[in-house]
Amino acid sequence: QVQLVESGGGLVQTGGSLRLSCAASGLTFGSYAMGWFRQAPGKVREFVAALLWSGVNIGYADSVKGRFTISRDNAKNTVYLQMNSLKPEDTAVYYCAASSRMLPRGQRDYNYWGQGTQVTVSS
Secondary structure (H helix, E strand, O other), rough: EEEEEOOOEEEEEEEOOEEEEEEEEEHHHHHEEOOOOOOOOOOOOOOEEEOOOOOOEEEOOOOOOEEEEEEEEEOOEEEEEEEEEOHHHOOOOEEEEEOOOOOOOOOHOOEEEOOOEEEEEEO
């Protein structure tokens, strides 16, 4: 059974930092592209960042470029999202997802999803 478990969310002030982690089990982690997505209240879920099985970055949403960094440790079956210079508009539930596609191009290309972790940025 595949499980993706996010952690590291919480409440932070504007300008602060958080590091999200997503621990994967039940799949050959090193064979999957991994992504982070987020959903703010009343909004659709949106792409944040993703990287290939090799660690090559696929891309970042324009709204987080220069502030967020995605990385992975295949030995630990974990993907990370370092979030710096946080803004109130970053407030959302953050989800990690795994894709068996060589190059996932959208949310539909992701096979497995975590339950999410709440990030709240106060102004």
